[in-house]
Amino acid sequence: METIPDGYRKNARGDLIPESRIKPIDLARDELTLDIVKKARALSDKLAALKAEIYGDIEAFAQMSAEEYGVTIGGGKGNLSLMSFDGQYKVLRANHDNIVFDERLQAAKELIDQCLREWSRDAHPGLLVMVNDAFRADRNGELRTASILALRRHNIEDPRWIRAMDAISDALQVVGSKSYIRVYERIKDSDKYQLIPLDIAGV
16 A cells, blocks of 8 residues: 655645645645545445344344245345235335347348338338337447337248247347345325335435
8 A cells, every 4th residue: 555655635637735835725635535435435334234133133134034934045046025904014125137239130121121022112110110129229339128028929921020029039148137125115005106215315
């Protein structure tokens, strides 16, 4: 770890600057920033500990519940919902898979294009828009997975369309999974729940 001599501060370029040459407002800004960062790191550590504790508690409860039926269950990766006895609170453990498509998606698109070229005179314009929109990248340049997968819901008997849907299914690759916890509170006596925010932006 680099040692900075007493009476000096290192600036963003890595230069050592005597504190006597730094404006008081710049020193005050630096002090405030570091104080906020210190508090944020402490809170982040507490949230990480809370997350680990909640996951452990939920997994232990799931195991206890399963033991009533004489079975044991594997690692806690499945979706699971817990509710308080009075229905006031709900805890959701859920997983979100990060899905990408491999090169077989291009084969699916070509098969779909063949169908559309042949059907274009008789096909409903909405179908053409829907298909082209499904393969359009979002603002980050990523394909919209849900829109592409939604094409499989259409019951079209053309063999090329069927092969295209098979190619879409085969092209699916799960490259990661993220698990998260969400805690909800019921809104008064309604059947609606609102999220209890655990991120700083939502507080």
